[in-house]
Amino acid sequence: MAITDYFIRYLQRRDTLSAEDLSRLRALRTENETFAPGEVIVPVDRIAQRSCMMLRGLSARSHQLVGRPEERVITALHVPGDFVDLHGFVLAGLEHSVVAVGPVEVEFVSHDQLIDITENFPHLTRLLWMATLIDAAVHRQWLVAAASLRSSAHLAHLLCEIYTRLNAVGAAGDHRFSLPLLQRELADILGYSPIHVNRAVRDLRDRGMITWSGADVKILDWTGLSGLARFDATYLDMEQMSR
Amino acid sequence: MAITDYFIRYLQRRDTLSAEDLSRLRALRTENETFAPGEVIVPVDRIAQRSCMMLRGLSARSHQLVGRPEERVITALHVPGDFVDLHGFVLAGLEHSVVAVGPVEVEFVSHDQLIDITENFPHLTRLLWMATLIDAAVHRQWLVAAASLRSSAHLAHLLCEIYTRLNAVGAAGDHRFSLPLLQRELADILGYSPIHVNRAVRDLRDRGMITWSGADVKILDWTGLSGLARFDATYLDMEQMSR
DNA sequence: CGGCAAATTGACACATCTCAAAGCCTGTGG
DNA sequence: CCACAGGCTTTGAGATGTGTCAATTTGCCG
Numbered sequence: 001m002a003i004t005d006y007f008i009r010y011l012q013r014r015d016t017l018s019a020e021d022l023s024r025l026r027a028l029r030t031e032n033e034t035f036a037p038g039e040v041i042v043p044v045d046r047i048a049q050r051s052c053m054m055l056r057g058l059s060a061r062s063h064q065l066v067g068r069p070e071e072r073v074i075t076a077l078h079v080p081g082d083f084v085d086l087h088g089f090v091l092a093g094l095e096h097s098v099v100a101v102g103p104v105e106v107e108f109v110s111h112d113q114l115i116d117i118t119e120n121f122p123h124l125t126r127l128l129w130m131a132t133l134i135d136a137a138v139h140r141q142w143l144v145a146a147a148s149l150r151s152s153a154h155l156a157h158l159l160c161e162i163y164t165r166l167n168a169v170g171a172a173g174d175h176r177f178s179l180p181l182l183q184r185e186l187a188d189i190l191g192y193s194p195i196h197v198n199r200a201v202r203d204l205r206d207r208g209m210i211t212w213s214g215a216d217v218k219i220l221d222w223t224g225l226s227g228l229a230r231f232d233a234t235y236l237d238m239e240q241m242s243r
Numbered sequence: 244m245a246i247t248d249y250f251i252r253y254l255q256r257r258d259t260l261s262a263e264d265l266s267r268l269r270a271l272r273t274e275n276e277t278f279a280p281g282e283v284i285v286p287v288d289r290i291a292q293r294s295c296m297m298l299r300g301l302s303a304r305s306h307q308l309v310g311r312p313e314e315r316v317i318t319a320l321h322v323p324g325d326f327v328d329l330h331g332f333v334l335a336g337l338e339h340s341v342v343a344v345g346p347v348e349v350e351f352v353s354h355d356q357l358i359d360i361t362e363n364f365p366h367l368t369r370l371l372w373m374a375t376l377i378d379a380a381v382h383r384q385w386l387v388a389a390a391s392l393r394s395s396a397h398l399a400h401l402l403c404e405i406y407t408r409l410n411a412v413g414a415a416g417d418h419r420f421s422l423p424l425l426q427r428e429l430a431d432i433l434g435y436s437p438i439h440v441n442r443a444v445r446d447l448r449d450r451g452m453i454t455w456s457g458a459d460v461k462i463l464d465w466t467g468l469s470g471l472a473r474f475d476a477t478y479l480d481m482e483q484m485s486r
Numbered sequence: 487c488g489g490c491a492a493a494t495t496g497a498c499a500c501a502t503c504t505c506a507a508a509g510c511c512t513g514t515g516g
Numbered sequence: 517c518c519a520c521a522g523g524c525t526t527t528g529a530g531a532t533g534t535g536t537c538a539a540t541t542t543g544c545c546g
Contacts, residue, residue, distance in 0.1 A: 504529105
């Protein structure tokens with residue numbers, strides 16, 4: 001019913017919310033929906049009247065390749081607290097779809113409420129803008145990882161990022177988290193073949209850095225894993241400052 | 244002196260600017276600066292008081308790799324009309340630097356003027372936001388290209404994108420443009436070794452799709468090149484609509 | 487003309503892909 | 517409780533893509 005506390009925590013980690021900002025956020029009317037694994041949350045191309053926020057589970061931005069309908073590329077993952085398709089509010093339409101990875105619960109916010117925020121709450125508007133810029137910074141980091149890391153180091157980087165983001169909103173701790181991704185989906189994310197992903201997973205296991213059974217991931221050696229991935233969380237921009 | 248017409252053209256291609264928006268843009272005070280090839284336009288990490296708009300030339304977002312000071316990854320290119328580091332206005336600081344590729348001329352806009360826009364010009368604010376979201380869409384497309392295209396097709400995609408963006412603001416036409424990139428820099432962009440980039444360039448030349456001499460690129464066979472790259476410009480979101 | 491940086495080429499090593507097959511887990515029906 | 521089916525994971529082997537190193541050529545500029 002009420003807007004997810006995850007998103008408020010996401011913002012408060014980066015800036016101070018005034019009483020007005022906070023009450024405007026809490027006054028948002030939202031529609032709660034759940035999705036089964038693989039279901040489309042936001043379809044491609046359609047101009048939507050609402051944007052969605054992650055409440056529970058994991059979702060992915062999925063790009064269909066032209067002329068190769070069986071192939072796709074995943075360009076982003078979203079965790080609880082992420083305001084996933086704010087893009088759809090400002091742009092003409094999404095060039096990709098958002099799909100559920102594992103079971104997902106989201107809250108939809110209508111665009112007329114977002115218009116109201118941008119017309120009357122400039123500080124809050126900058127914070128929404130910030131959220132989309134952090135997504136862009138994550139995209140850049142994926143580009144850096146793709147260009148500079150090979151297989152298991154690349155996978156290690158993904159695991160470090162997801163854990164850090166989940167931990168930041170209180171959705172994971174103790175170096176454990178749930179990652180309901182098939183190896184085929186991991187391959188769509190990392191740009192490898194499923195077979196190669198399998199070897200990367202085994203490599204990290206053999207090095208004693210992680211355990212991964214079903215959807216349950218545990219990072220046994222954070223120092224080793226983040227070192228291998230050359231992971232540096234500053235791009236997630238979790239610095240507390242006035243914006 | 245006056246704000247670059249390129250940026251206004253960039254916006255007008257996507258939405259209608261009201262008289263107020265237009266006069267606010269034209270009233271911006273800017274500082275004009277030029278940079279030699281390789282110079283740093285926006286340094287990493289520093290919290291800046293101004294953001295820069297491309298007026299002439301080409302610039303790149305350059306990521307230094309931790310522990311490997313001689314290596315870098317380029318995650319974006321910017322052409323005339325691009326408002327390059329709006330990110331620095333909203334975020335705590337850039338995790339990368341912006342460097343000149345070839346000779347560059349930019350206009351700096353102070354952040355207090357951007358604050359004024361976000362406080363008093365909500366529609367213009369959404370358009371600035373849109374500009375950063377288009378950058379993010381370009382990042383995603385680079386991720387898709389990196390995951391799904393090999394060498395010469397990947398290079399072809401870059402050429403199609405840059406030409407389309409230059410053409411959209413009137414900075415190039417007739418399938419010719421200037422791309423003052425060294426093959427070593429192309430390698431930093433595509434995530435290949437310089438030798439492999441060389442082979443990709445030769446391949447496109449041998450197929451009769453392009454000529455490339457010094458900084459001058461000419462696309463001889465747009466259909467073939469964009470087909471090889473599976474290039475589809477819709478992600479550049481150049482649809483005219485109200486936002 | 488000489489010097490330097492960039493572009494180009496060749497040979498070989500390593501990374502990753504494809505195809506094929508085997509092993510594992512889980513849900514279902516007998 | 518067992519047998520089976522189906523999807524996912526794991527493994528192996530050979531083909532293709534890409535990186536590294538070394539050397540040569542080209543083009544620009546003093």
